[in-house]
Amino acid sequence: MIRAENLRHVYKSSAGDRVALDGVSFSINDGEFVAIIGTNGSGKSTLAKHFNALLLPTSGKIFVDGLDTSDEKNLWHVRQNVGMVFQNPDSEIVAAIVDDDVAFGLENLGIEPKKIRERVDLALDDVNMSDYKKFAPSKLSGGQKQRIAIAGVIAMRTKIIVFDEPTAMLDPQGRREILQMVKRLHAQGLTIIYITHFMEEAAQAQRVLVMESGRIVRDGTPREVFTDVREITRLGFDVPVAVQIANRLRRRGFKLPKKILTADELAEALQ
Amino acid sequence: MISVKDVSYTYMTGTPFEKVALKNISFDAADGEVLAITGHTGSGKSTLIQLVAGLIKLTSGTVEIDDLPVADKKNRRSVGIVFQYPEHQLFEETVERDIAFGPRNFGLSDAEISARVDEAMRQVGLDAGLKKSSPFELSGGQRRRVAIAGILALKPKYLILDEPTAGLDPLAKENLLREIFGDVKKSGVTIILVSHNMDDVARFANRVIVLAQGGILFVGTPRELFARDEILSRAGLEPPPVTKLLRTLGITSTALTPDEAEKIILRTFGHDK
Numbered sequence: 001m002i003r004a005e006n007l008r009h010v011y012k013s014s015a016g017d018r019v020a021l022d023g024v025s026f027s028i029n030d031g032e033f034v035a036i037i038g039t040n041g042s043g044k045s046t047l048a049k050h051f052n053a054l055l056l057p058t059s060g061k062i063f064v065d066g067l068d069t070s071d072e073k074n075l076w077h078v079r080q081n082v083g084m085v086f087q088n089p090d091s092e093i094v095a096a097i098v099d100d101d102v103a104f105g106l107e108n109l110g111i112e113p114k115k116i117r118e119r120v121d122l123a124l125d126d127v128n129m130s131d132y133k134k135f136a137p138s139k140l141s142g143g144q145k146q147r148i149a150i151a152g153v154i155a156m157r158t159k160i161i162v163f164d165e166p167t168a169m170l171d172p173q174g175r176r177e178i179l180q181m182v183k184r185l186h187a188q189g190l191t192i193i194y195i196t197h198f199m200e201e202a203a204q205a206q207r208v209l210v211m212e213s214g215r216i217v218r219d220g221t222p223r224e225v226f227t228d229v230r231e232i233t234r235l236g237f238d239v240p241v242a243v244q245i246a247n248r249l250r251r252r253g254f255k256l257p258k259k260i261l262t263a264d265e266l267a268e269a270l271q
Numbered sequence: 272m273i274s275v276k277d278v279s280y281t282y283m284t285g286t287p288f289e290k291v292a293l294k295n296i297s298f299d300a301a302d303g304e305v306l307a308i309t310g311h312t313g314s315g316k317s318t319l320i321q322l323v324a325g326l327i328k329l330t331s332g333t334v335e336i337d338d339l340p341v342a343d344k345k346n347r348r349s350v351g352i353v354f355q356y357p358e359h360q361l362f363e364e365t366v367e368r369d370i371a372f373g374p375r376n377f378g379l380s381d382a383e384i385s386a387r388v389d390e391a392m393r394q395v396g397l398d399a400g401l402k403k404s405s406p407f408e409l410s411g412g413q414r415r416r417v418a419i420a421g422i423l424a425l426k427p428k429y430l431i432l433d434e435p436t437a438g439l440d441p442l443a444k445e446n447l448l449r450e451i452f453g454d455v456k457k458s459g460v461t462i463i464l465v466s467h468n469m470d471d472v473a474r475f476a477n478r479v480i481v482l483a484q485g486g487i488l489f490v491g492t493p494r495e496l497f498a499r500d501e502i503l504s505r506a507g508l509e510p511p512p513v514t515k516l517l518r519t520l521g522i523t524s525t526a527l528t529p530d531e532a533e534k535i536i537l538r539t540f541g542h543d544k
Contacts, residue, residue: 040412
């Protein structure tokens with residue numbers, strides 16, 4: 001479980017201080033799939049970097065499995081429990097051959113070579129990249145590279161994986177692949193924290209946290225968050241197309257159930 | 272006019288890594304049009320735009336800009352290209368100096384440079400008060416605008432934009448699209464838009480080229496494209512969300528905007544509301 005208590009983060013620079021997180025409190029349970037959305041500069045990525053102690057709070061606390069991330073003796077345990085996948089796969093890949101790259105984190109843990117090989121094989125299998133084991137990562141597509149980065153995290157067997165806009169640089173096919181993978185990892189019991197600008201991806205989560213100016217301004221199911229058209233528009237997000245069309249039809253006198261979120265639901269209501 | 276004829280391109284010819292990137296590509300881009308180029312990763316889009324911009328040398332076929340070969344001296348300033356994540360290339364201390372960098376290299380007078388910086392900033396919706404700011408203090412959307420303004424300040428007749436809104440949040444994305452297809456387009460520039468986003472293609476492109484495995488799979492209007500599901504799925508693309516919604520409702524007509532979708536649904540379901 002992750003728990004944040006009145007978390008604040010201030011970036012200090014000669015040009016002046018910038019408050020990136022301004023008193024954030026929430027908890028995420030084991031096995032949850034939580035999406036975090038928010039405009040650029042709302043504090044999403046700063047928050048993500050607190051989950052595995054890449055950044056430490058300026059004030060307030062964040063606990064992973066009850067362990068305070070700002071206590072140095074907890075660092076090892078925290079990092080072994082929280083894996084991170086970032087936006088740009090090119091900046092995450094370190095080795096010249098795929099299976100070396102996936103093994104990188106494990107080698108640093110001092111695990112014996114035979115076990116490493118087993119774990120790497122399983123992880124590559126998990127992301128459907130076993131056929132590419134001996135490839136150079138530079139020869140892979142963006143979506144494939146991102147899957148290699150995910151395999152590296154899977155091999156570490158962390159309980160929690162934080163994805164910070166993993167599909168921002170991918171084409172539609174790459175995006176679909178990654179989202180499927182994320183859903184599968186969630187089904188296997190992992191806790192997923194998924195930061196994105198794509199509303200249709202956030203709609204797949206169980207819960208959506210909405211950030212604005214360093215605060216969490218909404219916390220609810222995708223249905224609660226995305227059918228609140230006025231709030232979503234105010235925040236500068238796209239209203240899902242089924243929600244938009246359902247509203248237009250209601251204005252035309254159609255009697256439709258409240259809170260239609262998907263095209264399938266609209267189709268059912270219209271039959 | 273840009274005229275591309277029988278262009279093929281192979282990387283690392285004669286080595287074990289030989290890879291055909293483009294085969295027999297021909298198309299025109301008329302003055303003042305918005306031509307979209309789409310297709311999934313590895314389909315040849317990047318190679319094609321670099322050939323059109325004269326950044327890689329043609330090995331087979333021809334690219335002509337205003338009836339002269341792309342490599343002709345006269346064409347050196349014709350095509351401006353904005354790469355993906357162009358803000359990674361910002362480097363100057365102030366917004367003004369960054370935008371002025373290209374025009375200065377052209378040897379223009381200070382007065383002309385300053386006029387061009389002002390105009391480019393206005394076109395992309397950057398507040399003039401930001402001139403003296405460091406580009407690195409700006410938001411992601413503003414940095415992207417500075418990078419685009421740097422290309423506009425060169426006054427290219429043809430502007431190639433490679434995924435100009437990738438990675439921006441929905442609001443920043445919408446604002447940027449409005450600037451590009453409003454003020455920038457009004458200046459008369461011809462735009463080649465490389466995009467995976469079929470919603471953007473539907474809203475802004477006059478014509479769209481779909482590339483797959485280095486070849487042209489389709490050329491036509493967005494409306495024609497979205498009526499052909501088989502082309503989209505072969506190219507690994509998805510129809511715009513409004514058209515996808517209509518398909519789920521069992522409607523085969525194509526809509527490019529929510530307004531059109533509403534009308535089509537009313538016509539289909541209106542009788543039994």
